[in-house]
Amino acid sequence: xxxxxxxxxxxxxxxxYTSSEFxxxxxxxxxxxxxxxxCSSCDQLPKYNLDDLVTHCRECCHPxxxxxxxxxxxxxxxxxCTCKFGAYPQIQAFIKSxxxxxxxxxxIRYVRGLDPIIKLYDKDGHLQETVAIEKWNTDSVEEFLNxxxxxxxxxxxxxxxxx
Numbered sequence: 001x002x003x004x005x006x007x008x009x010x011x012x013x014x015x016x017y018t019s020s021e022f023x024x025x026x027x028x029x030x031x032x033x034x035x036x037x038x039c040s041s042c043d044q045l046p047k048y049n050l051d052d053l054v055t056h057c058r059e060c061c062h063p064x065x066x067x068x069x070x071x072x073x074x075x076x077x078x079x080x081c082t083c084k085f086g087a088y089p090q091i092q093a094f095i096k097s098x099x100x101x102x103x104x105x106x107x108i109r110y111v112r113g114l115d116p117i118i119k120l121y122d123k124d125g126h127l128q129e130t131v132a133i134e135k136w137n138t139d140s141v142e143e144f145l146n147x148x149x150x151x152x153x154x155x156x157x158x159x160x161x162x163x
Contacts, residue, residue, distance in 0.1 A: 027060035
């Protein structure tokens, strides 16, 4: 009888945790960043045979904004310090590849001591948003720019540096 009471007490203590979301600390301990995790990301886990993580992911995620169109910007500036290329090899690979030439409205600026960021500007040149990209790979950077930059067809070989 004492065991039954102990088990029921234990389950009563766990009930608030099973019926509510995990705290930020709980999510961090599970490997999720609650502040940045969108629920649509949880849907991607089964593709990588991570079905066991879906339940915990759902407890840590924020619903995606539905019905909102992606914001489109007229100019982007990727800022990074060359001294930190060793810490961010994917960003270095993106910068040294042909990919930046695909975006005539992308500028690369080297700023001493700065972790990699992308600054996004409106058509009047006013800064609208800054995005930290230190954990991104080359494909993520390219996909982000494809999604959020105005498409410019630029055949001027002098502007694109292509001879």
